[in-house]
Amino acid sequence: MSEGIIYWLQQALNALQLGSIYALIALGYTMVYGILTMINFAHGDVFMIGAFFCFLLSSTLNLTFVPTLLLTMIGTAILGVLIERLAYKPLRQAPRVSAIITALGVGMFLENFTLALAPYPKHIPMLLENVTWNFYGITLSSIQLVIISLSLGLMLLLDYIVQRTTIGMAMRAISWDKTFVPLMGIPVDFIISITFAIGAGLAGAAGTMYALAYPVIDPYMGIMVGWKAFICAVVGGIGNIRGAMAGAFILGTVEIMVVAFFPSTFRDFVAFTLLMVLIMVRPYGILGKPRIQKV
Amino acid sequence: MMVLLKQRWDALLESAWLVPLLLVIGFGLAFAIPEYHLLSVYIQLILMYIGINIILATSLNLVNGYMGEFSLAHAGFMAVGAYTSVLLTMKVFPVADFPFLFPCAVLIGGLVAALLGMIVAIPSFKVRGDYLAIITLAFLMIVKSMIENIDAIGGPRGMSGIMKLTTLPWVFFWATTLLWMIRNFIYSKYGRGVLAIREDEIASDLMSVNTQQVKFFAFMLSSFCAGIAGALFAHLLQFISPRIFDITKSTDILIMVYLGGIASIGGSILGATIFTVLLEILRPSTMAALLSWLPPFIFTPLNDYVISHLGIWRMVIMPLILILVMLYWPRGIMGLREFRGFIPRRDKQVHPHNFLHEATNNDNSDRQ
Numbered sequence: 001m002s003e004g005i006i007y008w009l010q011q012a013l014n015a016l017q018l019g020s021i022y023a024l025i026a027l028g029y030t031m032v033y034g035i036l037t038m039i040n041f042a043h044g045d046v047f048m049i050g051a052f053f054c055f056l057l058s059s060t061l062n063l064t065f066v067p068t069l070l071l072t073m074i075g076t077a078i079l080g081v082l083i084e085r086l087a088y089k090p091l092r093q094a095p096r097v098s099a100i101i102t103a104l105g106v107g108m109f110l111e112n113f114t115l116a117l118a119p120y121p122k123h124i125p126m127l128l129e130n131v132t133w134n135f136y137g138i139t140l141s142s143i144q145l146v147i148i149s150l151s152l153g154l155m156l157l158l159d160y161i162v163q164r165t166t167i168g169m170a171m172r173a174i175s176w177d178k179t180f181v182p183l184m185g186i187p188v189d190f191i192i193s194i195t196f197a198i199g200a201g202l203a204g205a206a207g208t209m210y211a212l213a214y215p216v217i218d219p220y221m222g223i224m225v226g227w228k229a230f231i232c233a234v235v236g237g238i239g240n241i242r243g244a245m246a247g248a249f250i251l252g253t254v255e256i257m258v259v260a261f262f263p264s265t266f267r268d269f270v271a272f273t274l275l276m277v278l279i280m281v282r283p284y285g286i287l288g289k290p291r292i293q294k295v
Numbered sequence: 296m297m298v299l300l301k302q303r304w305d306a307l308l309e310s311a312w313l314v315p316l317l318l319v320i321g322f323g324l325a326f327a328i329p330e331y332h333l334l335s336v337y338i339q340l341i342l343m344y345i346g347i348n349i350i351l352a353t354s355l356n357l358v359n360g361y362m363g364e365f366s367l368a369h370a371g372f373m374a375v376g377a378y379t380s381v382l383l384t385m386k387v388f389p390v391a392d393f394p395f396l397f398p399c400a401v402l403i404g405g406l407v408a409a410l411l412g413m414i415v416a417i418p419s420f421k422v423r424g425d426y427l428a429i430i431t432l433a434f435l436m437i438v439k440s441m442i443e444n445i446d447a448i449g450g451p452r453g454m455s456g457i458m459k460l461t462t463l464p465w466v467f468f469w470a471t472t473l474l475w476m477i478r479n480f481i482y483s484k485y486g487r488g489v490l491a492i493r494e495d496e497i498a499s500d501l502m503s504v505n506t507q508q509v510k511f512f513a514f515m516l517s518s519f520c521a522g523i524a525g526a527l528f529a530h531l532l533q534f535i536s537p538r539i540f541d542i543t544k545s546t547d548i549l550i551m552v553y554l555g556g557i558a559s560i561g562g563s564i565l566g567a568t569i570f571t572v573l574l575e576i577l578r579p580s581t582m583a584a585l586l587s588w589l590p591p592f593i594f595t596p597l598n599d600y601v602i603s604h605l606g607i608w609r610m611v612i613m614p615l616i617l618i619l620v621m622l623y624w625p626r627g628i629m630g631l632r633e634f635r636g637f638i639p640r641r642d643k644q645v646h647p648h649n650f651l652h653e654a655t656n657n658d659n660s661d662r663q
Binding site (some may be wrong): 036037039087090091094095096097098100101102104105106108109112113115116119125223227230235238265266268269272273275276279280283 | 359363367418421422424425426428429432433434436437439440441443444451455542543546549550553566604607608610611613614615617618622625
């Protein structure tokens, strides 16, 4: 194969790796928005807490990869439910702005609380043996393979849960109509908690994978990654699960392309310009449906 | 007796010369304090930060409180004002020789920020609610990342060696002027339009409110004030970098606005003051100085365990306060209420803000 094609395939692989981490976080944003029409700005920090859980479990308890991943996911899921019960549930009837501000506050609290406990960046020990394979000049590392396949697996699982199970049906029902769904005997509070648990669990998985790929973690790492994942959710049409996955791979590709052509400091600039232009042109996203404002 | 006092008090508040008198006293104090060292330099510094934060909180309240939109871009406008004015005072104007050029630099900083405010105002014609919040966020990030990429203005390292031109009289002057502008805007025809947009945009459009014009003016006035505050801030701190004008700066201003209460100038003044003072009190050195009257057997262990670690923990305490305010006190200190001194005489009977708080929750949460 020619040099050019190999280069592009290699970049496509990198884009796939970045996109799958973004996708796992974006799903949390989009699921919560779909059900509560609320932007959970603390979600990026749940992802950061996931990376720190991964650090704690792997360095102090010396666990291997699979139990670390599972325990991290459970830990962040519990954290997600706690945040929902303590901070968001009392505000469900309040003006929407209150919920957004509370979410910002929860995010800042998580960042600074972690900073107070862990003032210096942490190094994650090697959880997986890093093997690289070479196919006709394209390098694939075992970490990349694990990240991509695991996140695709989790996304398929989520799609199955949302489309095929009773809980998923209840979630879709709540996002369709909040007034009549409780009358049909659906436990709304329970379903909302489950949604937060799933979203936060996926963010925990993303945190673990991010820590695998980029082993230095700090309390503020969740801010930028969280906003980027949020862009993905908006690009795909917020509230739309398949849209969030599509948006994540689009943003991953765009970012890798920008870094390939321009200085890497332009990455954020291009990502946010893309967001701004897209919202002005097509606010409901690529896969979303236009919302009709009724009087 | 009490009734008589109350009447006297009311008469004092109603009198026409109250505001000019307060202004004269304020200006006199603002000149006298630095001149005769009436207060320590540290307290003067806090007073200047309070003034700047009052400008920021009140102007953000115009968009977030009165108009009911959610803007996160305020730190971005601050950055624009700060960088413009610093470039002018450092590179263009010979400010060292002609100190009276400093207000021109501040004014131009504010005007450039107002021009950029249009970038946020124009999408707001079409986009509302969460999506407008995202646009303002994207604007903030774009401004920050542009500054980081221009090497001529220091890039990510920022600019240092700025002259300390912000003084107490200047802060007082700008704070009172801008408060006066915002207050007059709110009680003008456009201000009524702003309130109407918050309650129901489509209905106000039908009632012949020129919503585009109103939004345009509101966003531009708000960003103008933020630019001026940024310029004053830069010449007080004497160092600026893109990191200072981060999303956390926007969040700080949001805390001031919502602590003080939405749609209230008096609330924003109180919120900015309380926030700034609280942040200073929670500093380890200030806290140690404040509590040093305690007997040593209490103070020493307290100092060892709590106060010396307060520097980190105060950043944990501030968001916690924000969450608790939102949960248990969603109206803030003065939500939708106002000091009587700010309300024009013709509006005393019909107070424009006696809507229910819930009325601001007009439901744009359409189904997916």
